[in-house]
Amino acid sequence: MKKVMMTSIATAMIASAMAAHAAQANQPIPRGIVAVRADSEVTTMITDLNKAVHAFREEYNQQLADIKKGNADALQALKVDNINAEISKLQASVDAANERMVAAAMNGGTGAGLKDKExxxxxxxxxxxxxxxxxxxxxxxxxxxxxxxxxxxxxxxxxxxxxxxxxxxxxxxxxxxxxxxKLFAIRGTTSGWVGETAPRPETGTSTFGSLTxxxxxxxxxxxxxxxxxxxxxxxxxxxxxxxxxxxxxxxxxxxxxxxxxxxxxxxxxxxxxxxxxxxxxxxxxxxxxxxxxxxxxxxxxxxxxxxxxxxxxxxxxxxxxxRNTQKAIRKMKDGEGNFLWQPSFQAGAPATLLGYGITDxxxxxxxxxxxxxxxxxxxxxxxxxxxxxxxxxxxxxxxxxxxxxxxxxxxxxxxxxxxxxxxxxxxxx
Known part of the structure; x- marks a missing residue:
């Protein structure tokens, strides 16, 4: 009963986070001072995402424990998959917000006058x-x-x-x-060892290849x-x-x-x-x-x-x-039980796998x-x-x-x- 209640709370929390951020995903990020508020919204998204990841990992670990005991539960597996799918949506919202921040930075400050107005x-x-x-x-x-x-x-x-x-x-x-x-050097230069008075025969030379x-x-x-x-x-x-x-x-x-x-x-x-x-x-x-x-x-x-x-x-x-590949990777652990996939932890940062950023x-x-x-x-x-x-x-x-x-x-x-x-x-x- 406790496990079911915890899952319900986690699912409700994720659903609430998704509803709160669904509209934000399609809104342009403002420039100037208001951009600070936009950054705060991304931070809120990331907080909700990490809460969802925490709930997912608790449920997934419980699923693994049940399987080891021989009590595999199809309902539990469905809950894990549902939360995993919601995490994909939350991470996508964070990635989209980060993209809009980059776009605002790229295009900001161009209103001072066109270089070619006429x-x-x-x-x-x-x-x-x-x-x-x-x-x-x-x-x-x-x-x-x-x-x-x-x-x-x-x-x-x-x-x-x-x-x-x-x-x-x-x-x-x-x-x-x-x-x-573009030319590419194909390494072919060779060398050799010789004595003081020994002859020095010609050695190999690199060649070039090209790609158009x-x-x-x-x-x-x-x-x-x-x-x-x-x-x-x-x-x-x-x-x-x-x-x-x-x-x-x-x-x-x-x-x-x-x-x-x-x-x-x-x-x-x-x-x-x-x-x-x-x-x-x-x-x-x-x-x-x-x-x-x-x-x-x-x-x-x-x-x-x-x-x-x-x-x-x-x-x-x-x-x-x-995203389907990311969804599968979220369940993977290393030999010490640590999850390989990690969500975004700050605005502008991507999700990571083994410490390296992931691009969807x-x-x-x-x-x-x-x-x-x-x-x-x-x-x-x-x-x-x-x-x-x-x-x-x-x-x-x-x-x-x-x-x-x-x-x-x-x-x-x-x-x-x-x-x-x-x-x-x-x-x-």
Whole structure:
């Protein structure tokens, strides 16, 4: 009876916390002095999250104790799973709040004046009526397109860094052509020991290999009615930026992980041993570590994964996985009974596994035989995203009257930078 009452209280507490923070998850974090209050709200979320984790661990330990006594209880197992699911939601709320704090920091302080106000005003006029001032033809293309103003282009890029996990993690390079090639030295220099007067024959010399990062065209095609555009109260740049951000982040998130290189980036997972691009990089493929079970994760496999990465690459290392994988890991303990997964303990900090931060990447595979659900390493040194500078907007008021479409394009590519700084967990014995 006591156990049931404690569970009910814990579940009610979690439900209350979720209700209190559900609305907050979709609200923008304010800037300036009010941001202090926003930080306080994140702290409250973290407090509730840690209370939920404490309740989960008590219930899970009780479940394990019942199993050892031969009294396995399906109801108890269901309670544990329910609390675990609520923890996933609370942690997601904390992560979302942290992202909004980063976005506020990125975009804050830009209201002091546009660097290119005249052009931005013309850009807005083009949005509303299709009008273009001849003197401002630097944004005008022969087909009626417009290059985005500096501030607008940058705001989209900044927001993509926040909402697209791979952009936030990986290195980025702006290019002015269709592709970008990088040379990699393949170590081959040799040496030898000789006597004072012995001849010195020629020794081996390093060679070079290259990898080309081609771009594909990413597009969004949002639409608005002409009446909406005529309404001067509408912030058109903010509206279009939001539409573009949503579409671009969705497409990029998929491509940076599993893209096949056909008019899109080569995804990170394709460079893992056994993947379609395993032989593409001059330094080889991303090596794998077995999980220790045919179709599941084990604590030993996770520990092996972390220790497989050389120490010099662990300073900025973190793990990427999806929420289902995190849910499974929360029940795992080391040999001394300590839980491997730890929740966020302060604003701006991620959940951790074995002391390393976790980034929730929805496109990562689920746990299954032969899948690669976790990648660990220094992604800034491991994967490169290349951006063709500039966002182009084509205003189309004819195709779908009374809607005006804003066909927006950006060329982007990506590929493996250094396989040595990344390791993948492969589910298998």
């Amino acid at each position: 052009y931005s005003d013309s850009f807005n006029a083009h949005f509303r009526k299709g009008e273009v001032q001849a003197s401002l033809n630097k944004g005008q293309a022969a087909e009626g397109g417009y290059l985005a103003p500096v501030e607008w282009d940058r705001s989209i890029t900044d927001r993509l860094v926040v909402v697209s996990p791979m952009r936030a993690l990986c290195a980025q390079q702006n290019i002015s052509t269709n592709g970008f090639s 990062y081609n771009t594909g065209e990413l597009y969004a095609n949002p639409a608005a009615t002409q009446q909406m555009l005529d309404d001067s109260a509408v912030n058109l740049e903010a509206w279009l930026a939001g539409e573009v951000e949503t579409e671009f982040s969705l497409q990029e998130g998929i491509a940076f992980l599993s893209g096949n290189g056909a008019n899109k980036p080569n995804g990170l997972l394709t460079y893992i041993t056994g993947g379609s691009n395993a032989a593409a990089h001059p330094w080889g493929a991303i090596k794998t570590v077995n999980s220790g079970a045919a179709a599941a994760l084990t604590p030993e496999g996770l520990i092996d994964l972390v220790h497989e990465l050389p120490n010099e690459y662990t300073g900025q290392a973190r793990l990427i996985m999806n 990447v929805a496109g990562m595979p689920d746990i299954a035989a032969n899948s690669k659900p976790i990648v660990f390493g220094d992604f800034k040194r491991g994967y490169l995203i290349v951006d063709r500078v500039g966002v182009r907007v084509l205003r189309d008021p004819f195709t779908n009257k009374p809607y005006v479409h804003f066909y927006t394009t950006k060329r982007v590519g990506g590929g493996l930078l250094n396989p040595d700084v990344l390791k993948a967990l492969s589910v298998g014995a």
